[in-house]
Amino acid sequence: MTVQRVRSLLATPPPSDAAGIAVELHGWVRSRRDSKAGLSFIDLNDGSSLQGIQIVAPAELANYQELLRRAHLGASIAVQGRLVASQGRGQSVEVLAERMTIIGDCDLETFPIQKQQTSLEHLRSLPHLRARTRTFQSIMRIRSELALAVHRFFGERNFYYVHTPIISASDCEGAGAMFRVSTLDLAAPPRQPDGAIDWAQDFFGREAWLTVSGQLEGETYACGLGNIYTFGPTFRAENSNTPRHLAEFWMIEPEMAFCDLDGNRALAEEFVRQVVSDACERCPAEIEFLEKQWARGLRQSLEDLCASDFAHLSYDEAIDRLIKSGKRFEFPVSWGVDLQAEHEKFLVEVAMKKPVVITDYPKDIKAFYMRLNDDGRTVAAMDVLVPRMGELIGGAQREDRLEMLLARLQEHGLQADDYAPYLDLRRFGSVPHAGFGLGFERLVCLVSGVQNIRDAIPYPRTPGHCP
Numbered sequence: 001m002t003v004q005r006v007r008s009l010l011a012t013p014p015p016s017d018a019a020g021i022a023v024e025l026h027g028w029v030r031s032r033r034d035s036k037a038g039l040s041f042i043d044l045n046d047g048s049s050l051q052g053i054q055i056v057a058p059a060e061l062a063n064y065q066e067l068l069r070r071a072h073l074g075a076s077i078a079v080q081g082r083l084v085a086s087q088g089r090g091q092s093v094e095v096l097a098e099r100m101t102i103i104g105d106c107d108l109e110t111f112p113i114q115k116q117q118t119s120l121e122h123l124r125s126l127p128h129l130r131a132r133t134r135t136f137q138s139i140m141r142i143r144s145e146l147a148l149a150v151h152r153f154f155g156e157r158n159f160y161y162v163h164t165p166i167i168s169a170s171d172c173e174g175a176g177a178m179f180r181v182s183t184l185d186l187a188a189p190p191r192q193p194d195g196a197i198d199w200a201q202d203f204f205g206r207e208a209w210l211t212v213s214g215q216l217e218g219e220t221y222a223c224g225l226g227n228i229y230t231f232g233p234t235f236r237a238e239n240s241n242t243p244r245h246l247a248e249f250w251m252i253e254p255e256m257a258f259c260d261l262d263g264n265r266a267l268a269e270e271f272v273r274q275v276v277s278d279a280c281e282r283c284p285a286e287i288e289f290l291e292k293q294w295a296r297g298l299r300q301s302l303e304d305l306c307a308s309d310f311a312h313l314s315y316d317e318a319i320d321r322l323i324k325s326g327k328r329f330e331f332p333v334s335w336g337v338d339l340q341a342e343h344e345k346f347l348v349e350v351a352m353k354k355p356v357v358i359t360d361y362p363k364d365i366k367a368f369y370m371r372l373n374d375d376g377r378t379v380a381a382m383d384v385l386v387p388r389m390g391e392l393i394g395g396a397q398r399e400d401r402l403e404m405l406l407a408r409l410q411e412h413g414l415q416a417d418d419y420a421p422y423l424d425l426r427r428f429g430s431v432p433h434a435g436f437g438l439g440f441e442r443l444v445c446l447v448s449g450v451q452n453i454r455d456a457i458p459y460p461r462t463p464g465h466c467p
């Protein structure tokens, strides 16, 4: 018999016939209750759904005494029996066991996940076991549904999925926060006559890094395929120990040829609303559970987000609002400063009370590739800020004019030679184009309501932490 999953059994209409339906399932014991009448009730979970299925094990089972000793929290078991309409409350079906075997024992003395609700912090020290908890099963099912929603969204709009390289020779953000990729012997690297390390002898015959963004390569493919997106891991070696930063995270980056900032903003809004509403539709039980455990008001906040247009402010207007608020911020506000988390929080949660798109930032605080506006002091940049997480998306219309781009590279102290392919795009049939990057883990935090980004990815990597 094929082994069935708990999710599909729970969705089966209760059989009218007392004999029920023959089933086999495998899973982990969440709890067991033994009644005086010689029956045991096991809550069995196989990871396919938040709710477990009730297994009713009668004392007549040949190995009943053995089960009493071994089938407890954490142990994995196989059950053959009959799916029947449940006598009890709280479930419509249950499984009457006819045969049960232990697959893997679990030593209760040393099993670290004992209590119903262990702190997220404690669970973070057990990344290999936290997927046994309802909390992490819920978060990771939401993560998986969100990933599928991302592909559906772009697939339905004829965007092509492009795989950009993970090992890269360019610094997209020009910020230098990159992890080096090298096979040189760190203790004795080859050196040039002047003592500098001779990178020409390294694996790629030059320096290379883990990518901080697939954007530049994504742009080259957009300028061939029209509309593309990437969805892959990116790496930042910045020493940011915050609840919003990871050293390894996944980014979604659409890029559209023949598109300006307005088109980019429209896509970003539509994207966020669509994938959030997809996840709400597919994971209602998970969201309800997470709301109860960790995040009050979660569902309502997600419904509000899906129902309303995002606010739009230019950077000038945002600064104006922050100054006029009269609020004392830790980082004082004046035109030209980069917006800090506290400013973003104020704009989203107090000033506008909804997600906010901020556009047209001062050119000096943004990357070299953003298109210079006619005012000569701002660029066609956009950030999308959402409740609780702040910046979810960063994007821009790209500088498509060769001369301007060369000037911007120079202003940023970057070498034109290092960006030769990128400059070629502006030499051969340049087109206006735009795109954005969305941090996938921040999206997972938004939808699951968890506050710390380390809980939105199976194995978080942060400064000093890569167990």
Ligand code: 4AD
Pocket: 172, 173, 212, 213, 214, 215, 236, 244, 245, 246, 247, 249, 251, 253, 254, 391, 392, 393, 394, 395, 396, 435, 436, 437, 438, 439, 440, 441, 442
């Ligand atoms: O704003 P960022 O740095 O933009 C770019 O990388 C552009 N090249 C994107 C593009 O236009 N194609 O990063 C984009 C998003 C941020 O808004 C944030 O959500 C997320 O990526 N992000 C991080 N998420 C987790 N940990 C970090 N260290 C992150 N840095 C950025």
Ligand code: MG
Pocket: 391, 393, 394
């Ligand atoms: Mg950004």
